[in-house]
Amino acid sequence: MIEMNISAREKMIIEALIVEQEEVTIKKLSELIDVSARTIHRDLDKIKEFLGSYHLTLVRKSGVGVQITGSEKDKLELKQQLGGLNFREYTLDERQTMILCILYESSEPIKLYTLAKELRVSIATVSADLIKLEEQLQPLQLSIIKKRGYGVELAGTEKAKRRAISFAIAKTLKEEGLFSLIKEQIQQQTKNQGDSISNRLMHLVDRNKLLIIEEELKDLQHELQISMTDSSYVGLMVHLGLAIERIMLGENIEIDDLYLQQLRQEPEYPMAEKIIDKLKKRFQIDIPQAEIGYITMHLQGAKPRQQEGILHEASNLEMYMQVKKLVQIMEETSGSSLINNKSLLEGLVTHLKPAIYRIKQNMGIFNPLLKEIQRDYEDLFEQVRMAAEKVFPTLPIPDEEIGYLVMHFGSAMLNLKEKGDLKAYIVCSSGIGTSKLLASRLKQDIHEIAEVANISLFDLNKLPITDRDLVISTIDLKGFHREYIMVSPFMTKGEIHQVKLYARRKMMLKRPDPNGKRIDSNAEVLMKRMEMLHLYTGVISKILANFYLIRRTNQLSAMDCISDACNQLEREHIIKDAKRVSEALFAREAIGGIGIPGTKLALYHTSSEDVCEPSFTMYKLEQPVVMIGMDGSHMDVHTLLLLLSPKPYHAPGLEVLSLISTMIIENANSINLFETEGEGPIHSHLAKKFEHFISGKLN
DSSP, rough: OOEEOHHHHHHHHHHHHHHHHHHHHSHHHHHHHHHHHHHHHHHHHHHHHHHHTTTTTTEEEEEEEEEEOOOHHHHHHHHHHHEEEOSSSHHHHHOOOHHHHHHHHHHSSSSSHHHHHTTSOOOOHHHHHHHHHHHHGGGGEEEEEEEEETTEEESSSSSHHHHHHHHHHHHSSSSHHHHHHHTHHHHHHHHHHOOOHHHHHHTTTHHHHHHHHHHHHHHHHHHHHHHOHHHHHHHHHHHHHHHHHHTTTTTHHHHHHHHHHHHHTTTHHHHHHHHHHHHHHHOOOOOOOOHEEEEEHHHSSSSOOTTTTTGGGGHHHHHHHHHHHHHHHHHHOOOOOOOTHHHHHHHHHHHHHHHHHHHHHHHHOOOHHHHHHHHTTHHHHHHHHHHHHHHSSSSSSOOHHHHHHHHHHHEEEHHHOEEEEEEEEETTTOOOOHHHHHHHHHHHOOTTTEEEEOOOOOGGGGGOOOTTEEEEEOOOOTEEEEEEEETTOOHHHHHHHHHHHHHHHHHHSOOOGGGGGGGTTTHHHHHHHHHHHHHHHHHHHHHHTOOOEEETTTTTTTHHHHHHHHHHHHHTTTTTTTHHHHHHHHHHHHOOOOOOOTSSSEEEEETTTTTTTOOEEEEEEEEEEEEEBBTEEEEEEOOOOOOOEEESHHHHHHHHHHHHHHHHHHHHHHHHHHHOOOOOHHHHHHHHHOOOOHHHHHH
C-alpha cells in the first residue's frame, strides 16, 4: 500500500479537479467537499506542492477557478496512485460510516476509547460524530445508546439495522466497485482495494456469498422475468448477502403476521419464494418466512428497467393518475408541452411506483447526483418540489427523490435537433431518470447520433454492437473488449467534445449493406405484425362481448355486488372459480383503496389463473356507498368497475386492458360518461376507442 502525506480532504479536492478539462471555481469545490472557501484555499497551497512530484501544475486564475494541468499520462498515474492511497485522516462522513459498521458488527457495547483509537481521533470527536450519526439514523428507526462505563451500542430492529447498512453501502461504494465485484474481478479487487471504508463495508457481505447469490439470481432472472436496473439488481444482491450473513449469526428479522398475509397476495411474493428456496438449498440453511416477506418488499421497492407499455398494468392506474396530475402541474408551471409525452408518463410511473413504496417503508433513497442537480437545475428543482407537494400532500418527498424527478422532466424539456444516423448504447446503472437525461443531452449536443438505447451492463456482451455504434458509459466497463467512452451523467464540456470526436470518427465508417439481410426478413416482420394484430383484435372482441352493465338497488353491499358479478361470470364460463377470484379482489382492496379520486367510481381489478377470458363489468348503485380512495381518503361511490385478466397473459392483452383503465380517467367527459351513461353509450364509446387504437397499430 502506498503511503503519502496527504489528507482525505486534499485527496477529494485532487480527485474533483483531475477529471475536469476546464477550471473549477472555489465555490463549487467548497460545496462539493462541504467546507469553507478559506479551507479550500489553505488546502490548495499544500496540493500545489504535492502535484509537483507528479510533474503536474496547479493553475489558479483569479475570478475564474482552479485547474490541474499536465500530460494525460501523468494524470493517469496520479489517479492510480490515489486509488491505492492510505491517507492520514477520515472525513466526517467516513468516520460516521466506520462507526456504523463497527456497531453493526459488534454483539456487545463498544467503549468510546476503542472507537477513538480505531478512527485515530479524540474521544471528543467520536462523541460529536455519534450525535450527528444518530440524527441520520432516526428516520431509519435506529438509535445509539451511550452510557458511562457501559459503552456505545446500536439499538433497533434487525430489519432497521440491515436497512441502514444497505443504505451505507449504496451511498459509499462507487457503482463501478460493486459492478466489478460481480463481474468476476474479485481477486484483483481484493488486492488493489485501498479504500478502508469500502473494505470495511464489503467485509460485512462476504464476496464469495455474493458470487453464489448472483449465480442463483442469473438462473432465475429469465424464469421470473425480473426487470430492474443494474443498481437495483446489485442492491438486491447486497440485501440477500446481508440476510444470509446475519441468519448464519442467528440474527433473524420479524414481520407482522397480518402484513405478511397481505404480502402473499402481491405478484412479487412467488418470486421471493423461489429466490429464498434456491438460497436455502445452496447455503444449506433454514431461512424464516419473514425473510420472504422482506425480499418481496425489496422487489417492490426496486427500480424496474423501463419497459414499453408500463401503463398496460391495471394495477398502475393509481400511480398513472398521480403522475398525470404531476405532469399537468409541471406543464402549467414551466410552460413546456408535457401532458402528451407518453415516454415521460411511462418513465415517471415506472420510477415513482417503487420510489413511493420505498418512502412509505422508510427504506431510504440515495441520489449520488443530488448536489449537481440542485446546482444545474435550480429553478426546475423548486418547480418539481412544489408540484410534488401538491400531488402527494401527506407524503414527505425527500430531496433525493425530487432530484430523480427533475432528471425525468429535464430530459423531456430538452429540444431535439437534426441528427446523423449513428446509434449510441448507454450503460447507466443509476436508473431511468439518469439514463434518459444523458440520452437527451447526447441527442441534443451530438448531432451525429440519431438513436439512443439504454442497456444493462449484464446484457452488454450479448448485443449485436457494430464498429459503427457508440458505447457510452457512466461506469468503468471492466472486461468489455470493444471501444467505449466513459462520461459523467451530466457530461462536462470536455466530455461532450470527446464524444463528438468519437462520433465523427464513427461516421466515417460505412453501415453494413442492408441488402445483405436475409431475403425473407420483410415477410417475417409482416408475419409478426399480423400475429400481434390478431392478438389485439381477439382481446378486444372478447372484452366487447363480455361487457355488462348491471343496475342494483342498495340491498346489496359493494362486496355482494362483486361476488354476484363473479358468480355470473362463472356461469358464463369466463372465470373458473368465482369464490377464488372474489377473494383475490377483496385481498387487493384490503391492501389499499380502490376508489378513483375526484370521481364516483371504484375499480376492482385482478389477474388470476382462474380467469379464462378478459372481461369488463360495471355495477350502478342506486345510492352511493362510502369507500376508501386510492389516495387514502373516504369517498362516495355509486359505480363499481370490475376488470379481470387471465394470468399469465400476453402483452397485447395487458395493453388493451390498460387502455380501458386510462380511457376511464382520460378527461372530464370520459369520467362523466362512465359515471352517468347506460350500457349502450358506454359500449359504443369502448368500441370507438378500440377502433381508433387498432387504426394506430395498423399505421
